[in-house]
Amino acid sequence: MRYAIVGNGVAGINAANTLRHRDESASISLVSSERDHFFSRTALMYVACGQLSEACVEPYERDYYEKMGFTRVRERASGIDAANHQLIFDSGNRLEYDRLLLACGSVAVAPPWPGSDIGGVGHFVTWDDLTWLRREMTQAKRAVVVGGGLIGIEVCEVLIQAGIETHFLIREKKFWPIALSAAESDVVVPHMKHHGCHVHLGTEMAEAVATNGRLSSVRLSDGSQLDCDLLVVAIGVRPQTDWLRETGIALDDRGGIIVDDQLKTNLRDVYAAGDCSSVVWFNGVQRPEQLWYTSRDQGVVAGHNMVGDAREYRRGTFYNSAKFFDIEYTTAGLVNFHVEGEVDWWQHEPGTYYTTRITYLPAENNRVIGFNGLGRRWDHSILVQWIEERRTLEWMLRHLGEANFDEEFMPRFAATVPVEGGR
Amino acid sequence: MQSGLMNTFQSGIKTRNWAAWAIAIALFAFYILIYFDYALGILGPVAERLGMGIWTLYGLMYTIAMIIGGIYFLHKHGNSRYHQVRTIVVVLVQIIFAFSIPLVMEIFDSKGFILSLFWPLKIEYFYPQNIFTYPLTLVLYAFLSFVIGVPLLTYFYGKRWYCSWVCGCGGLAETAGDPFRHLSDRKAKAWKFEQWSIHLVMFAAFATTAMVIINWSLHHTSPDGQWITQYPLFDSIATTVQKGYQTVVVAMLSGVIGVGLYPLMGTRVWCRFFCPLAAILGIIQKLGRFRITVKPDMCISCGNCSTYCEMGIDVRQYAQNNQSFKRAACVGCGMCAHVCPRGVLRLENKADLRESADKERRPIVDM
Missing domain, CATH: 3.30.70.20 (Alpha-Beta Plaits)
Known part of the structure; x- marks a missing residue:
């Protein structure tokens, strides 16, 4: 069997591992123009600031591909000839396959305003972006970061650490409203400011202005001007599927490759996994899941299906984690989904940035549907289990200590805010 | 939570540049002067002029390094309660048990005894000719702590109660050594080497101690007051083995290499590859x-x-x-x-x- 995998990221390498595990003699080719070694993309910020070296973010030792018998193809895929089972490259070369996995990930969303292509403007998604940012950081004095999401805040942290005056433009009135409440944003934003980040809420970009071909300032939606010599655009990522437009593969309206529950595309013997694939979410919506561990799981499931194991990919209760400077963040279940009749139980421990929010439904005997925690560490797997077991708010508050995952000697969590209505 | 670690790989001294090599060479030289002073006689006179023995001078420098290193560590990682408690404990143990109490004992004209060290890290604690010069309570302490206290604590809390909370070797690594912690080799090959080397030293510690004890028991006091044996060949072998262990394991591996390699191979070279007590604790830890x-x-x-x-x-x-x-x-x-x-x-x-x-x-x- 000849397996070809486009993409050397977490979905691709996990599919390759699974294939090798299931088929010792298979020919497995990993196609990537980005880098020869699998690396943790989520750790790019740590390389940028010098907390990790480039080698540190490679999860496997350097001889891994040889040891596992993976062939690396340093090419850029540009199309598929599905009828002839061939992958087509930019160079004109072709690679024959019996089964093909598309695990080509995401690209940064290009900004809608003028001036996105001038020197000093870039993203922070790929290995090349890392190289670019590190070079820019050596001379930048004042930077602007656009986009109030996770990559944005990570870039801010890196730039501030390097001693660069950093302005963080957030379109919304609060930070990351898709996941945080107003009160949670009001914990995170002062923390960012405390670290020296100039946060501009409710501020949009209008234009990046160049002088002699290099960025010199940005113009904002309110007409004001901000001088800067570095602009990082982090307004999101989208599936890297432009190269597949002509192949007849089915894409959703976000550009994600539509797959069935065995991660098969509409093309024969072609599968998709990771950021580029569009799967059915827990709530029935078809869209990409751009998360590290879902990509890994999809890679494994795709690998099994490619050898014929018939595994289904099922996404359970949502969970995730992140970190805003020093504040760790854990979420599980339906948070900010605006479920009808939902109520929040909320506790902010005085003198700390530890907050806990539990979303529940009074109409269903106070059944808990979601959890958001800042500052403290929580074992999401226990929270997910409780949400799936349809536990009540009262029960959850009694047992919450068991889901706590803080370091030893941390003051223990105690729910002190009463449940409304005293049930 | 790790803002203290940012820039690690941008710092030359933390990434084996010339200054790191210079520190390593200086540490090597210093430890050779300390451990081989009986032959070299360079540091001994210096210590004497300062009014103390060479090992007291060394203990003083070691303790100061741990205090300064501890402050540095807390500045870097003190946002964690675990690190706060652990660092304060390990520095206090060094000040009180490893430095002050033995010093006070010596002032009162008895031999210093370090309560925070155990056999086989302090191998002479099981050498009869050494341990029986102490009061009976300390003899019992040395024996019972190794046989009961150390295994029990390790079973319940892991070897950490000793290696990163009490031990002086670990204490220096955790404090002054912190800037170099990321230099440890994490390759699978290093793990293989470690499994061999540490158990080999553990075996050497057992064998050496056994030989010293047997040799001691084969001695008796002759009518004219001499400490003699009927087995002179075994006596010379045992004495050679004891000296060899002292030179190779104690002086070279724990001192010269253990600390000298800090800036090049990380802070736990001794603890990880060679410490016989760590080997025993590791076995108990696996069962605990x-x-x-x-x-x-x-x-x-x-x-x-x-x-x-x-x-x-x-x-x-x-x-x-x-x-x-x-x-x-x-x-x-x-x-x-x-x-x-x-x-x-x-x-x-x-x-x-x-x-x-x-x-x-x-x-x-x-x-």
Whole structure:
């Protein structure tokens, strides 16, 4: 069997591992123009600031591909000839396959305003972006970061650490409203400011202005001007599927490759996994899941299906984690989904940035549907289990200590805010 | 939580530049002057002029290095309660038990005894000709702490109670050595080497001690007051082995190489590859309660845990495979858990499974 995998990221390498595990003699080719070694993309910020070296973010030792018998193809895929089972490259070369996995990930969303292509403007998604940012950081004095999401805040942290005056433009009135409440944003934003980040809420970009071909300032939606010599655009990522437009593969309206529950595309013997694939979410919506561990799981499931194991990919209760400077963040279940009749139980421990929010439904005997925690560490797997077991708010508050995952000697969590209505 | 670690790889001295080599060479030279002063006689006179013995001078310098290093460490990682408590304890143990009490004992004209060291790290504590010069209480302390205290504490809390909370070697690594913790080799080959080397030294410690004890028991006092034996050949072999262990393991491996390699191979070269006590504690740890629990499906494979593990454990391999784990080498410094940006790891020694985050072992609790 000849397996070809486009993409050397977490979905691709996990599919390759699974294939090798299931088929010792298979020919497995990993196609990537980005880098020869699998690396943790989520750790790019740590390389940028010098907390990790480039080698540190490679999860496997350097001889891994040889040891596992993976062939690396340093090419850029540009199309598929599905009828002839061939992958087509930019160079004109072709690679024959019996089964093909598309695990080509995401690209940064290009900004809608003028001036996105001038020197000093870039993203922070790929290995090349890392190289670019590190070079820019050596001379930048004042930077602007656009986009109030996770990559944005990570870039801010890196730039501030390097001693660069950093302005963080957030379109919304609060930070990351898709996941945080107003009160949670009001914990995170002062923390960012405390670290020296100039946060501009409710501020949009209008234009990046160049002088002699290099960025010199940005113009904002309110007409004001901000001088800067570095602009990082982090307004999101989208599936890297432009190269597949002509192949007849089915894409959703976000550009994600539509797959069935065995991660098969509409093309024969072609599968998709990771950021580029569009799967059915827990709530029935078809869209990409751009998360590290879902990509890994999809890679494994795709690998099994490619050898014929018939595994289904099922996404359970949502969970995730992140970190805003020093504040760790854990979420599980339906948070900010605006479920009808939902109520929040909320506790902010005085003198700390530890907050806990539990979303529940009074109409269903106070059944808990979601959890958001800042500052403290929580074992999401226990929270997910409780949400799936349809536990009540009262029960959850009694047992919450068991889901706590803080370091030893941390003051223990105690729910002190009463449940409304005293049930 | 790890702002103290940012810039690590931008610092030359932390990434084996010329200054790191210079420090390594200076440390090598210093330790040779200390351990081989009986032959070289350079530092001894200096210490004498300062009014103290060479080992008191060394102890004083060591303690000062740990105090300054401890302050530096807390400045870097003091946002963690675990690190606060652990660092204060390990520095206080050094000041009180390793330095002050032996010094006071010597002032009162008895031999100094370090309560925070145990056989076989302090191998002469089981040498009869040495230990029987102490009062009976200390003889019992040395024996019972090794036979009962050390194994029990290790069974319940892991070797960390000693290696990163009490031990002076570990204490220096955890404080003054902190800037170099990421230099430990985390390759699988290094782990293989470690498994061989540390158990070899452990065997050497057992064998040497056994020979010294047997040789001692074969001696008796002759009518004219001489300490003699009927087995002169065995006596000369045992004495040679004892001297060899002292030179190779104690002087070279724990001193010269152990500390000298800090800036080049990380801070735990001695503890990880050679310390015979660590080897014994590691075996007990594998049988005991202490473990590192991994929160499932949350690891992003960033590598902070593996990078900052001073024992060179590739923690990431466990974390990304959702495996809670026990490793003989782990000294429970807690840095892997501390630096994890997703809070995936936790040090645990609880037996109560209701309290444990070890999900597989957690029973369904009452409704």
